[in-house]
Amino acid sequence: MSARPPLPRRQHAAPPLAFSPEVAAALEQGQPVVALESTIITHGMPWPRNLEVAREVEDEVRAAGAVPATIAVRRGEIRVGLKPAAMEALAREEGALKLSRADLAAALASGATGSTTVAATMICARLAGIEVFATGGIGGVHRGAERSFDISADLTELGRTAVTVVAAGAKAILDLPRTLEVLETQGVPVIGYGTDAFPAFWSRESGLRAPLRMDRPEQIAAAHRMRARLGLEGGQLVANPIPPEHEIPAERLDPLIAQAAAEAEAQGVTGKAVTPFMLSRILELTGGDSLEANGALVRANARLGAQIAAALAALD
Numbered sequence: 001m002s003a004r005p006p007l008p009r010r011q012h013a014a015p016p017l018a019f020s021p022e023v024a025a026a027l028e029q030g031q032p033v034v035a036l037e038s039t040i041i042t043h044g045m046p047w048p049r050n051l052e053v054a055r056e057v058e059d060e061v062r063a064a065g066a067v068p069a070t071i072a073v074r075r076g077e078i079r080v081g082l083k084p085a086a087m088e089a090l091a092r093e094e095g096a097l098k099l100s101r102a103d104l105a106a107a108l109a110s111g112a113t114g115s116t117t118v119a120a121t122m123i124c125a126r127l128a129g130i131e132v133f134a135t136g137g138i139g140g141v142h143r144g145a146e147r148s149f150d151i152s153a154d155l156t157e158l159g160r161t162a163v164t165v166v167a168a169g170a171k172a173i174l175d176l177p178r179t180l181e182v183l184e185t186q187g188v189p190v191i192g193y194g195t196d197a198f199p200a201f202w203s204r205e206s207g208l209r210a211p212l213r214m215d216r217p218e219q220i221a222a223a224h225r226m227r228a229r230l231g232l233e234g235g236q237l238v239a240n241p242i243p244p245e246h247e248i249p250a251e252r253l254d255p256l257i258a259q260a261a262a263e264a265e266a267q268g269v270t271g272k273a274v275t276p277f278m279l280s281r282i283l284e285l286t287g288g289d290s291l292e293a294n295g296a297l298v299r300a301n302a303r304l305g306a307q308i309a310a311a312l313a314a315l316d
Ligand code: PSU
Pocket: 037, 039, 040, 043, 044, 045, 116, 117, 118, 119, 135, 136, 137, 138, 139, 140, 151, 152, 153, 154, 271, 272, 273, 274, 275, 279, 294
C-alpha cells in the first residue's frame, strides 16, 4: 500500500498592503506608529469638518512623537498611511463603502474603495505590524439588541485581534452595560485611563465602572506585551474620558439620544446605517456641539495612543 501523497499546500500571497513612505520608514526603524480609522471620516462626520478633524488627529499624533497611519481601502489595496490628496479624496467621497470584518476581503478582491471601521482597522493594523490604534468610540451592543441582534463586530474583533485600541468608551447611543458584558465575555480588558469610571463618549462618566484602571501609558504597554507572552489573542480597550472642557453632560444628551433612536426605529433604519444615522441626528439636535466634542475626544485619544506606542517602542 502506498502512502497517500501529501495534499498540495496552498501558498497564500501576501496581504495587499500599501504603505506610505513615512509609515514604512517608521515601522522599519521601530519608531512609534499609531493606526487611525477612516469610517469616522466617511460616515462619522460631515464634509468639510471630517477632513479637518482627520488632519488635526494626525497632527496630534505627530506632536506627541509618533507617526500616524490612517488606514483605508483604495482600489483593492489596504492603504496604511494616506498622503494628503488621498485623505482629501476619501473625505469628499460621497458613496464610500463602510468596511468591517465581513466586507474587507470581498471589497479588496473586487478592487473597491472604502473606509475601515474599528474592526477592519484592527485587522489591517495587525497585518501591518502596528500595535496601537486610536479612534473616537467603538461600536457596541445597540439599545434594543435583544430584538434587533445588532451588536457591532468591533466587540468580537477586540476579542480576537491583538491591537490596543484607545477610545472614549463606547458611544452613548449604545447599551453600555450590555456592551461591557460582551467585552468581558470576549476576554477584552477594558482599562479606564486615569479613571474608575467607564466613559460614555461625549460624557466623562456613564454611571458604570471601568473594569480595570491604569494611570500611565507604560502600564498599558506592559500589559499589551504580557498578553503576547501569554499567547492571548485579542486586544485591549483603553477608555480615555473626553477632556472636561469639551464634555456634553449626559442630562443634556440622553433625551436627544432617545429621540434619535426613536426616529431611527420609526424610519426603519437598520444594520450599518444605524450608527451614521444616529451620529448625524445627534449633531443636528445639539446644533453641532456633538461634532466639536467628537473632534476633541479623538484628538485626545490620538495623543494617548502616541504615548502608548512610544512606551511600547521603549520596551523593545
Ligand atoms: N466613532 C466615531 N464615529 C464613527 C465610528 C466610531 O466617533 O463613525 C464608526 C467606527 O468606525 C465604528 C463604527 O467601528 O462606527 C461602528 O459601526 P457599527 O455600529 O455599524 O458596527
